[in-house]
Amino acid sequence: MAGIYIHVPFCRKKCSYCDFYSVGEAKMDNHFTDFVLKELSLRNPLIADRIVKTIYFGGGTPSLLPTGNIKRIISGLGDFFGVDPNAEITIEVNPDDVTLELAEQYQAIGVNRVSIGIQSFNNDELIFLGRRHDVDKAVEAIRIFRKAGIANISIDLIYGLPHSTLKSWEHSLNVAFGLDIQHLSCYHLTYEEGTPLTRRVAKGTVIPLDEELSKAQFDLLCEMSKNYGFIHYEISNLAKPGYISKHNSGYWLGEEYLGLGPSAHSFNRSMRWWNPSSITGWEKEVDSANFPKNMEAIGEVTRFNELLITRLRTMWGVNLEEVANGFSPEIYNRLRKKIIPFTASGKMVMENNILKIPPSYYFISDSIVAELLMV
Numbered sequence: 001m002a003g004i005y006i007h008v009p010f011c012r013k014k015c016s017y018c019d020f021y022s023v024g025e026a027k028m029d030n031h032f033t034d035f036v037l038k039e040l041s042l043r044n045p046l047i048a049d050r051i052v053k054t055i056y057f058g059g060g061t062p063s064l065l066p067t068g069n070i071k072r073i074i075s076g077l078g079d080f081f082g083v084d085p086n087a088e089i090t091i092e093v094n095p096d097d098v099t100l101e102l103a104e105q106y107q108a109i110g111v112n113r114v115s116i117g118i119q120s121f122n123n124d125e126l127i128f129l130g131r132r133h134d135v136d137k138a139v140e141a142i143r144i145f146r147k148a149g150i151a152n153i154s155i156d157l158i159y160g161l162p163h164s165t166l167k168s169w170e171h172s173l174n175v176a177f178g179l180d181i182q183h184l185s186c187y188h189l190t191y192e193e194g195t196p197l198t199r200r201v202a203k204g205t206v207i208p209l210d211e212e213l214s215k216a217q218f219d220l221l222c223e224m225s226k227n228y229g230f231i232h233y234e235i236s237n238l239a240k241p242g243y244i245s246k247h248n249s250g251y252w253l254g255e256e257y258l259g260l261g262p263s264a265h266s267f268n269r270s271m272r273w274w275n276p277s278s279i280t281g282w283e284k285e286v287d288s289a290n291f292p293k294n295m296e297a298i299g300e301v302t303r304f305n306e307l308l309i310t311r312l313r314t315m316w317g318v319n320l321e322e323v324a325n326g327f328s329p330e331i332y333n334r335l336r337k338k339i340i341p342f343t344a345s346g347k348m349v350m351e352n353n354i355l356k357i358p359p360s361y362y363f364i365s366d367s368i369v370a371e372l373l374m375v
């Protein structure tokens with residue numbers, strides 16, 4: 001199964017915390033789509049798996065790209081790949097772009113999943129984050145998609161926000177679970193270099209939330225999601241049964257993907273490559289028709305490290321038989337030895353030879369995985 005990611009690098013207003021590559025929407029026109037299609041025609045041979053099972057428009061703000069352009073890209077994919085008739089086709093949307101007309105257009109061109117960047121159901125937190133929407137608009141966006149017949153709705157929330165409390169987070173979760181959503185992504189706020197938010201922290205005008213409180217918010221998420229019947233399948237991702245994101249699961253399960261657009265990453269099992277985080281840099285590279293400039297061949301150590309980094313944050317875990325069969329005996333034996341203190345303390349569990357981190361320890365999964373990686 002192959003996945004296609006299209007990075008749509010436009011935002012109407014930059015949020016204070018975000019470092020995903022984007023520029024103002026003024027630059028958006030058919031020209032961007034022409035280049036995406038050109039890149040597709042050049043790079044598609046790098047993907048061996050010819051059946052596309054998922055298409056994901058991410059950003060930036062894909063909901064600013066006129067639907068006609070989204071449609072051109074979806075049908076352009078069919079010129080080079082076999083697109084599964086049941087392919088999962090997702091678009092990330094900002095709540096304030098959502099109208100019934102837009103939702104119906106998406107439904108008509110085959111989009112069957114939306115991921116809405118809501119971030120919080122508390123208006124003061126939305127203002128703090130510099131969002132364009134308020135809580136009412138967020139709730140309305142969900143209702144509009146439902147009305148237009150889009151049956152697979154995901155929303156994004158951020159926890160660990162400065163000034164947030166356990167109560168304010170509980171409120172966001174209560175509203176989220178009370179709405180008819182199928183999937184929930186909850187990200188811990190990260191302070192990315194170069195963002196206005198991080199500069200405010202450096203100046204001392206914003207104080208990051210206490211780590212203990214962030215952890216308590218994560219624990220609350222684990223508990224409430226279970227009560228509402230959601231599967232916590234990855235550290236930041238939860239879904240009702242039948243609605244686990246096929247596209248994102250592809251990243252964690254080592255499937256091939258082709259990324260189109262500036263800053264997009266690609267993977268074909270033997271190498272990774274990534275596009276410049278600049279529209280002009282990306283266009284230049286596509287125009288020169290060269291093999292991707294930024295690339296990394298994947299050797300055994302990288303492959304092993306990536307297996308741990310991607311799988312141990314998921315409910316699928318790492319099958320030790322796969323490690324025994326796919327890696328040298330030194331790598332396998334080293335891993336068996338390294339996991340002993342973690343399985344003894346319950347931070348990792350072994351079920352049918354599959355090594356996992358239980359969801360209650362996902363919050364510290366980075367530090368556990370770091371101990372197992374090969375340097």
Ligand SMILES: C[S@@+](CC[C@H](N)C(=O)[O-])C[C@H]1O[C@@H](n2cnc3c(N)ncnc32)[C@H](O)[C@@H]1O
Binds near residue numbers: 093
């Ligand atoms: C690439 S953004 C695009 C979504 C869409 N443009 C929006 O803002 O609604 C995807 C998600 O990443 C998350 N995100 C971005 N920056 C983050 C940060 N610094 N910390 C935590 N989550 C972040 C937000 O939840 C956001 O909805």
Ligand code: SF4
Binds near residue numbers: 022
């Ligand atoms: S969070 Fe979304 S809207 Fe805000 S800057 Fe990032 S990509 Fe743009």
